[in-house]
Structures are given as C-alpha cells and as structure tokens.
Amino acid sequence: MSPRRIDRRNFLMRGMALSGTALLAGCDELSSRPWVRRILDSAETLTRITQRALLSPDALAREFGEDDLSKTFRANGSVRVDDPAYLAHAANGFADWKLEVGGLVENPLQLSLADLRAMPSRTQITRHDCVEGWSCIGKWKGVPLSAVLERARLKPNARYIVFYCADKLGRTGTEADFYYESIGFEDAFHAQTILAYDMNDQALPIPHGAPLRLRVERQLGYKMAKYMMRIAAVESFAGIRGGRGGYWEDYGYEWYAGI
Amino acid sequence: MKQGEVIYRHSRTVRLTHWINALVLLVLLMSGLQIFNAHPALYLGHASDFDHPILAMKAVRDGEAMRGVTTVFGHRYDTTGVFGVGGDAESGYQRRGFTWSMTLPGYRDLATGRRWHFFFAWLFLFNGLLYLLWSFWSGHLRRDLTPSEPELKHIGTSLWDHLRFRFPKGDEAKRYNVLQKLAYLIVVLVLLPLMLLSGLGMSPGMDAAFPWLLDVMGGRQSARTIHFISASLIVLFFVVHIVMVLVSGAWNNLRSMITGRYVVEPAEDKP
Numbered sequence: 001m002s003p004r005r006i007d008r009r010n011f012l013m014r015g016m017a018l019s020g021t022a023l024l025a026g027c028d029e030l031s032s033r034p035w036v037r038r039i040l041d042s043a044e045t046l047t048r049i050t051q052r053a054l055l056s057p058d059a060l061a062r063e064f065g066e067d068d069l070s071k072t073f074r075a076n077g078s079v080r081v082d083d084p085a086y087l088a089h090a091a092n093g094f095a096d097w098k099l100e101v102g103g104l105v106e107n108p109l110q111l112s113l114a115d116l117r118a119m120p121s122r123t124q125i126t127r128h129d130c131v132e133g134w135s136c137i138g139k140w141k142g143v144p145l146s147a148v149l150e151r152a153r154l155k156p157n158a159r160y161i162v163f164y165c166a167d168k169l170g171r172t173g174t175e176a177d178f179y180y181e182s183i184g185f186e187d188a189f190h191a192q193t194i195l196a197y198d199m200n201d202q203a204l205p206i207p208h209g210a211p212l213r214l215r216v217e218r219q220l221g222y223k224m225a226k227y228m229m230r231i232a233a234v235e236s237f238a239g240i241r242g243g244r245g246g247y248w249e250d251y252g253y254e255w256y257a258g259i
Numbered sequence: 260m261k262q263g264e265v266i267y268r269h270s271r272t273v274r275l276t277h278w279i280n281a282l283v284l285l286v287l288l289m290s291g292l293q294i295f296n297a298h299p300a301l302y303l304g305h306a307s308d309f310d311h312p313i314l315a316m317k318a319v320r321d322g323e324a325m326r327g328v329t330t331v332f333g334h335r336y337d338t339t340g341v342f343g344v345g346g347d348a349e350s351g352y353q354r355r356g357f358t359w360s361m362t363l364p365g366y367r368d369l370a371t372g373r374r375w376h377f378f379f380a381w382l383f384l385f386n387g388l389l390y391l392l393w394s395f396w397s398g399h400l401r402r403d404l405t406p407s408e409p410e411l412k413h414i415g416t417s418l419w420d421h422l423r424f425r426f427p428k429g430d431e432a433k434r435y436n437v438l439q440k441l442a443y444l445i446v447v448l449v450l451l452p453l454m455l456l457s458g459l460g461m462s463p464g465m466d467a468a469f470p471w472l473l474d475v476m477g478g479r480q481s482a483r484t485i486h487f488i489s490a491s492l493i494v495l496f497f498v499v500h501i502v503m504v505l506v507s508g509a510w511n512n513l514r515s516m517i518t519g520r521y522v523v524e525p526a527e528d529k530p
Contacts, residue, residue: 027363027365027375028363028365028366031364031368031375037374039378040374042378043374043377043378044374044377046381047377051462051465051468054465055464055467055468056468059467059468061467062466062467062470064305068306070308072310074307127305127479129461129463130298131369131373132298132369133297133298133483134298134302134480135305135306135307136307137305137306217463217467218463218464218467219463219464220463248370251370252368252370252371252374254373254374254377258462258463258464258465259377259461259462259464
C-alpha cells in the first residue's frame with residue numbers, strides 16, 4: 001500500500017472521529033436552542049394529526065382479563081401528598097373531600113366521592129404505559145368524564161379540560177409545583193376516559209392518586225392526573241402556568257402523549 | 260498496476276437516501292439509548308413483570324461503593340462502569356443503563372431525547388418510503404438486490420472468500436455479491452421496517468387504532484424488546500458494513516457512495 005493511501009485512510013478515520021465528537025457536542029448545544037426546539041417539537045403536531053386521523057374516536061384501548069392484572073403495579077411521580085388539607089381528607093377517608101368542576105360550564109359542581117359513586121360507572125382492565133418505558137395492567141372503576149361534563153354543561157367556547165391536583169412535584173414553593181394536566185375533547189368524551197375511584201376492586205390507594213385519578217387509556221401515564229381536586233373547562237391552556245398544558249409538558253414533554 | 264475500469268455504481272437516489280439514513284439512524288440510536296436509560300430493562304408480553312426482566316441494568320449498593328449489575332435471562336453479571344453504574348466514588352456515581360456519552364442529549368433528559376427521536380422517526384419514515392418506492396419502481400430491488408439461484412447455491416464459496424477478505428474482481432465486482440444482497444435485503448425489508456412496526460407497537464394511540472400491532476408483536480413490552488434487539492442487529496450490521504467497506508477498498512467504496520463512480524479492478528489474467 002502506498003503511503004499516500006495510508007494518509008488518506010488516516011485522514012478519513014480522523015475525520016470521522018472528529019465529526020463524531022463534533023456531532024455529539026453539537027447536538028447537545030442544538031438541543032438548548034429555541035429554534036431547534038421549535039423544529040423538533042413540530043414532530044408532535046405531525047404525530048398528533050396523523051394519529052388522530054388513524055384513530056377513530058370510538059376506538060378503544062385493549063381491555064384485558066383478571067388473569068392479566070400486574071402483581072406489582074408501580075406507583076410513579078408523586079406517591080404521597082404533604083399538603084395539610086389533603087392529609088386531613090385522607091385521615092377521614094375523603095368523606096369531606098369534594099371535586100370542584102368549574103371554568104367554562106353553565107352549572108358548576110361540587111361532587112363528593114358518594115356523589116361520584118352514585119353516578120354511572122365504567123370498569124376496565126387496561127394497560128398503563130409510563131413514558132419511562134414500562135407497562136402495568138390494572139383494573140379501574142370510575143365515572144366517565146363525559147357524564148360529569150354533561151352534568152356541568154360545557155359552554156360553547158370550551159375546548160380543553162384541565163385537571164388540578166393536590167400533589168407537588170416541584171420545589172420552587174410556588175403554584176408551579178403542583179401537578180396539573182389537560183386533555184382535548186377527543187379524549188374527554190372517549191368511552192374509556194374515566195375519573196377512577198377504585199383500583200383492583202379497592203378504593204384507590206394513596207400512591208396511585210387517592211381519592212380520584214384520571215384514566216386516559218390511549219395516552220401515556222403522565223396524562224393521567226392523580227390526587228384530583230378541581231376540573232376546569234377552558235378555551236385555551238396558553239395562560240395556565242407554563243402554558244403547555246401540563247406539569248411535565250412545561251418541562252418539554254409532549255402534550256399529545258399518544259406515543 | 261493495471262488501470263481499473265470506472266463504472267457508475269450507485270444511483271443518485273441510493274446515494275441520497277443512504278446518507279440521510281446513516282445520519283437519521285445515528286440520531287435515532289443515540290436518542291433511543293436516552294429513552295432506554297429511563298428504564299433500562301426489557302420484558303416480554305403486554306406488561307412489565309418487574310421481578311422477571313429478560314434484561315435489566317441496575318445500580319446496586321456495595322458498602323460504600325456502587326456496582327453495576329446486568330441481569331440477562333436470570334444470569335447476573337458485574338458490569339460496573341459499563342452498564343448500570345458509571346463514574347466512581349470520587350467524581351460521583353451515576354445510575355444509568357448505557358453511558359451518557361452514547362446518548363442524545365449527553366445527560367439524563369428523557370423529554371429532549373423523545374423530541375429528537377420522534378422528529379427523526381418521521382425523517383426515517385419519509386426517507387425509507389422514498390427509497391423503497393423508488394427501489395420497487397426502478398427495478399433496483401429486483402435487478403441489484405435479489406440473489407439469483409446460482410448465487411444462492413454458491414453462497415458457501417462467497418462466505419469463505421469473505422472470511423479470507425478476498426473480494427470479487429472484474430465483472431463480478433460490478434454487482435453486489437450474494438452476501439451483500441442478502442445483508443442489504445434483510446436490513447431494508449426486515450430490520451428497518453421492524454423498527455417502525457415495533458416502535459408503533461409501543462404507542463398507546465397506535466395500539467388502540469391497530470390492535471393487531473399487539474398481536475403481531477406479542478404485547479407492548481415485547482414490542483419494546485423487539486425494538487431493542489432489532490436496533491442491536493442494525494448496529495451489528497453497521498459494524499460489519501464498515502469493516503467490509505474499509506477492507507475492500509475504503510476510498511473507492513466511499514467515493515462510489517458520494518459521486519457514484521467506482522473503480523473495478525480487472526480480473527486476474529487467466530492463462
């Protein structure tokens with residue numbers, strides 16, 4: 001082999017190694033640039049529009065049998081709440097707890113657990129998919145969100161349903177620490193979207209969001225707000241907290257969590 | 260040395276989609292490892308049986324120190340510094356699956372990793388569709404990639420030649436050899452489409468739209484495992500591909516994938 005070819009090969013290898021390193025450093029640098037973020041984030045819109053087009057409004061997430069229930073159902077995110085008012089509710093079995101339903105509704109509601117249990121219910125055994133990658137199968141019983149919204153009578157300009165929670169994930173000491181989530185009407189009125197008060201035939205345990213959590217079976221786990229205190233119908237969530245529609249969304253996670 | 264014949268080896272579409280794919284797969288691999296690191300364990304079936312992963316990378320406390328333990332089908336291996344735990348007592352231990360120097364971004368940031376992954380997944384889809392549609396339409400798939408019967412019969416000879424790093428010359432070198440054809444076909448018709456299908460199989464939205472995805476994959480956690488294995492096989496292909504490119508005339512091969520032109524060394528003179 002001629003020396004020239006060795007040089008060339010050497011040059012090529014060095015070039016590749018160098019461009020590899022540059023690419024790595026470059027991608028980290030790029031990740032923090034707003035215009036790059038905007039381009040990367042545009043994929044979410046494409047994914048949402050495509051999945052909505054492919055997903056019939058009535059299509060159900062698969063439901064499983066009792067035999068498929070996970071032996072251990074991992075509790076993630078907040079697994080307890082330190083708020084004194086919440087702890088007082090927990091101490092007497094949430095007997096005095098009430099879910100507030102407000103915002104753009106004609107008929108604001110205050111629903112106790114007994115009120116919710118007296119409403120029509122749906123029971124479903126479904127798979128819970130965490131954004132981290134694991135899945136667990138659990139049995140959920142609750143009132144369809146659509147039934148609650150119909151009773152509250154949405155105003156015509158309502159577009160999204162926002163869920164405010166009692167748990168705090170942040171440590172800034174402000175309102176921004178509290179968990180919240182939002183969904184659109186495709187999910188809000190879906191048959192499997194329920195406000196669950198029972199899990200695996202027991203009252204919803206505290207690590208899983210007692211007394212009430214959301215189930216949105218065609219999206220990832222972080223959409224399914226736990227420790228629910230208040231529901232509000234809104235026209236837009238741009239003015240709420242970080243403006244991206246949820247606690248994790250404000251940290252860069254997708255609002256549409258269908259993938 | 261005898262002058263070789265210059266041929267036009269790779270069409271514009273092949274060259275373009277090849278390099279786009281190379282870049283896209285690199286980003287998908289690195290952002291994929293970021294996503295994997297959020298829960299570095301694999302399972303079979305619909306749900307995660309946390310007590311029985313088929314693969315798990317964990318950080319385990321060992322007195323003052325931390326050890327990385329990787330479990331594969333119930334067998335435990337100490338993988339400190341490689342999988343499970345990085346760093347050391349002085350600089351601080353990091354719990355992780357793969358090292359952060361292989362992930363995108365190069366630190367724990369699942370949200371950003373997912374953004375990169377799904378953006379490039381769309382590019383992967385468009386680029387792959389362009390390549391496949393063009394390959395069917397132009398005859399590239401049939402003409403250049405489908406092995407003939409005699410070729411398949413002599414696969415043993417071809418394999419033996421490859422193992423000794425002896426590569427075809429003359430007219431033989433103007434087309435892909437049988438091992439190349441099979442390797443490329445498996446990658447473009449099996450592994451890459453499988454990446455897409457198993458990726459969609461992990462999507463709760465797509466599982467509701469196409470429940471057959473779950474039946475084909477054997478459940479969401481199986482889909483995740485298939486995604487990981489298929490990605491590993493593509494990495495394996497990449498390693499062999501690079502070795503072959505380097506040992507069979509690095510510059511000639513590289514140029515042919517950039518400009519299309521390829522020099523064929525004349526066959527040895529036969530008496």
